Amino acid sequence: MDGRDPSNLRGDKITGDRYYSPEFAQKEWDHLWTKIWHIAGRTADIPEPGDFLVHNFMQESVIAVRQDDGSVRAFYNSCGHRGMRMVSESSSVDTFHCPYHGWKWGKDGTLVDAQDADVDFKRGNPCGKLKLGELRCDIWGGFVWYTMDDDGQSLEEYLEPMVALYRGYPMDTAVRVAWYRIELNANWKFVTDNFSESYHTRTAHPQVPPWIDQDVDSARHEMWPKGHGRTVQPMRPSLSDRPAGGGNAMFEAELRKWDIDPGKYETYEEFALQGWKDLKAAKQKLWAEKGYRHYEKMNDEEITDSPHTVIFPNVTISFLPDNLVFFRSEPHASDPEKCYFDLWCMAFPVEGQTEVESIMAGPKPLREVMECEHREFDGGRGIPELAGQIVYQDMELAENMQAGMHSRGYKDAYLSDQETRIRFFHEVLNDWLNDSQP
Structure with missing residues (x-):
């Protein structure tokens, strides 16, 4: 379904009590967590x-x-x-x-x-x-x-259509280079809400538009009856948020890495749009020669774009050409206003590469991390090494969002079309809680 079409929605309200009520959390345990x-x-x-x-x-x-x-x-x-x-x-x-x-x-x-x-x-x-x-x-x-659940759907049925969609990614070969579990003072649903839209990116993540085009008319928004959804984002410069001075060192470096001269484009529009198309062709031609073996079964979109994917109800995977970033939120055992946020940064091995950019946790050696870093966010003080990273910026928003759910002034979300998937997530959640899951 079109993830930007509100006509796909029933219009169920997203009320604040969903984020703090012990009774609502108990319903989630009884009807959701013991079934998924x-x-x-x-x-x-x-x-x-x-x-x-x-x-x-x-x-x-x-x-x-x-x-x-x-x-x-x-x-x-x-x-x-x-x-x-x-x-x-x-x-x-x-x-x-x-x-x-x-x-x-x-x-x-x-x-x-x-x-x-x-x-x-x-x-x-x-x-x-x-x-x-x-x-x-x-x-x-x-x-x-x-x-x-002894009698529920098989895993493949539950994940439909993710198994088919991502058959080209050799996911089992990815190396986990960063591994965190962070306690947050927010309900677990904040994380799924946050990853179900990119409307907040321009405000919260100003470093993103120069390398991922999340403009409202550029990204593709998709959702499926079982609650899964994704935003397919071209990994090219946004034309709405241009770096000061007109250049873009990050995309220029990516073009050069694939033997493309960024100086050949006459306009910034041509640089971003035609350069992105030229990158697709170069990667398809040169992947084996340059040691990018994981591209073998990936298509044109997969080798240059980022299908940021939410798997209902609490797992998100950013599929990037050379990285997988796994996010998961899990509820606290007794406090619905707390959750645990898991961050696993994974990279596909490339011949000759010993260090990778983990996207969410900065440069890391290309080797398996053997132990999880257990932290409390604590206003950012618990994970200072992630300061300035995209995921850190998201966590900075969590506690004030949680506090806002208690306000008498909040009645329901007033959503843009590109936030349609947020309400859809809550509607599917309601179905599970009423034992009428899709």
């Missing part, structure tokens, strides 16, 4: 049998573990004896060993050893019989997904 597909982590984090991920979500904790046959299975992080949480962070084991009474569970979730198993259980030895609670688990895009 969640991302536990990346397949690259669990390459060998016994390697496992721990994903803590609100009061729940899930283990996703690599099996001997290479598959991945997910289990509740709760011992089948007395419910003890068995592990606290991702690692690698042959068996999961409960720290309370010593019960041991195999990688396949089966109980393999228990104290006094043969002599103290009148119902019979539980070993080989008891199993950990298992969840449905699947893989897409180099991510490990799971759902608490």
Whole structure:
């Protein structure tokens, strides 16, 4: 559907209580979070049998573990004896060993050893019989997904049409070069709202227009019945926000990198528009020679543009020609006015490249980051190294936006057409909360 056409909307109000009401948050847990597909982590984090991920979500904790046959299975992080949480962070084991009474569970979730198993259980030895609670688990895009819903849609059905749309991106080969989890004083929905429009870019991110054209008539806005949506943005200079002096060093450098002389264009319009077309042709011709192997199955749009994509309800991926940027917001376990914001900056390997521009976190070595940086935003003081980055600017807006939801003066959002996807997100959320999800 056209993501700029308000006629696709019912007109459900976006009221402030959605962002702070404990009752509304409970409805989200009951009807949304226990039904959707969640991302536990990346397949690259669990390459060998016994390697496992721990994903803590609100009061729940899930283990996703690599099996001997290479598959991945997910289990509740709760011992089948007395419910003890068995592990606290991702690692690698042959068996999961409960720290309370010593019960041991195999990688396949089966109980393999228990104290006094043969002599103290009148119902019979539980070993080989008891199993950990298992969840449905699947893989897409180099991510490990799971759902608490035993009877819901398959992952591919849930993601439709993302699997088909992004089949050309070798997502599983991307290297995570920056990894943050940041506590914010804002409801999780602020993040999805923010990434469902680029109307705020000119105000909040003045560094963006020189290299991504998000003008209202340039970007393409799309949305799908299940709540997913994207803004397809040409990676070329905006004609509305021209750098002082008329030049554009960033785009000039990109053209030169692909053997295009930026001085050959007579006007700024030709430089931006024809230069962008020439870049498509050059990349298609020279990608193998220059070591950009990940371009092999990507089309003209994918190698020069940025389809900024929201996967309902709380995952956003910026697909750039040479980078993937993963954003996720998750609710706080007890306070609806807090959330956790995940930022994973990933880059596709290029031959001869040892450092990359991570887009959201600055220059980084081209190697996997092994540990997550856990921070509190704290007005920006918690992540000073990200100051001035796009994502930092977004987080700066979050707390005042959250405060504004409490105002008696706020009744509903008055949206521009290019913000249509915000109301659509809330309408799909309402459908889930009423058990009538698409």
